Amino acid sequence: MDMLTFSEKNGELTAKISGELDHFLASDVRGRIDDMMARKMPSALILDISGVTFMDSSGLGLIMGRYTACKSRGASFRLHGADSRAMKILELAGLSGVIQTGSTAKGGV
Amino acid sequence: MKKRPVNEMKLTLPALPENEAVARGCVSQFVSRADPTVTELADIRCAVSEAVTNSVVHAYGNTPGLIYINARLYEDGRLTVQITDRGCGIPDVALAMTPLYTTDSGGERSGMGFAIMQSFTDGLKVSSRVGGGTRVFMEKYLKRQP
Numbered sequence: 001m002d003m004l005t006f007s008e009k010n011g012e013l014t015a016k017i018s019g020e021l022d023h024f025l026a027s028d029v030r031g032r033i034d035d036m037m038a039r040k041m042p043s044a045l046i047l048d049i050s051g052v053t054f055m056d057s058s059g060l061g062l063i064m065g066r067y068t069a070c071k072s073r074g075a076s077f078r079l080h081g082a083d084s085r086a087m088k089i090l091e092l093a094g095l096s097g098v099i100q101t102g103s104t105a106k107g108g109v
Numbered sequence: 110m111k112k113r114p115v116n117e118m119k120l121t122l123p124a125l126p127e128n129e130a131v132a133r134g135c136v137s138q139f140v141s142r143a144d145p146t147v148t149e150l151a152d153i154r155c156a157v158s159e160a161v162t163n164s165v166v167h168a169y170g171n172t173p174g175l176i177y178i179n180a181r182l183y184e185d186g187r188l189t190v191q192i193t194d195r196g197c198g199i200p201d202v203a204l205a206m207t208p209l210y211t212t213d214s215g216g217e218r219s220g221m222g223f224a225i226m227q228s229f230t231d232g233l234k235v236s237s238r239v240g241g242g243t244r245v246f247m248e249k250y251l252k253r254q255p
């Protein structure tokens with residue numbers, strides 16, 4: 001099963017990640033998200049982690065990396081579907097107020 | 110007087126990314142026998158994942174190496190997990206443990222690994238020697254179920 005699926009709506013790209021978002025999975029999906037961003041040039045990237053069952057600081061690194069990449073190319077970035085565990089990790093890093101979060105993948109299908 | 114553990118697990122794994130899930134899965138299974146709360150189990154899984162990932166990512170570079178995991182459960186609900194590698198070591202442990210500090214230049218590491226281990230456990234000790242390796246010792250007190 002593919003742990004990464006893409007969808008597009010109104011010029012916004014949603015990347016939905018499922019499974020355990022550790023260093024192993026983050027290294028796999030990172031390049032594929034960046035390739036898709038370069039190809040589609042969306043106005044926004046929505047990272048949907050509602051299907052993520054585990055996340056550690058490598059997942060956080062993936063989020064921070066995509067946030068920075070979006071900023072530098074002038075696209076906006078939103079994080080959808082973060083559960084209380086993911087929010088706790090974002091808070092520890094001081095990012096809960098910086099990164100725009102939402103509970104459902106409104107930008108998706 | 111030091112109490113003896115009521116259960117113990119020793120696990121040696123090659124420092125490969127796919128073993129991050131194996132390590133936290135095994136420790137999680139080991140701890141499950143002691144009836145932890147959902148939050149306690151999630152905390153332990155995450156803390157173990159951080160230490161093991163560090164040994165995979167930072168310790169050995171591109172050379173093969175091993176990760177040694179030793180978990181112990183005590184009668185009073187204390188869990189200890191020791192995660193050791195024989196990799197490159199950390200020159201300044203206090204600096205490495207600073208939140209957001211990372212030696213990775215690729216922009217893909219958050220530098221929050223030690224901060225998470227600290228926050229998700231009840232005790233964390235890191236000892237390291239350059240060229241000798243790194244040992245992370247963590248403990249957590251499981252609230253005993255009535």
Ligand SMILES: Nc1ncnc2c1ncn2[C@@H]1O[C@H](COP(=O)(O)OP(=O)(O)O)[C@@H](O)[C@H]1O
Pocket residue numbers: 057159163164166167168194196197198199205206210211212213218219220221222223224243
């Ligand atoms: N097992 C290890 N062997 C060598 N260096 C390590 C080890 N664990 C951590 N480090 C060093 O400590 C730094 C901080 O670790 P951490 O807080 O987990 O952040 P990150 O892994 O995101 O860099 C790492 O960037 C690395 O330089």
Ligand SMILES: [Mg+2]
Pocket residue numbers: 057159162163221222223
């Ligand atoms: Mg780390």
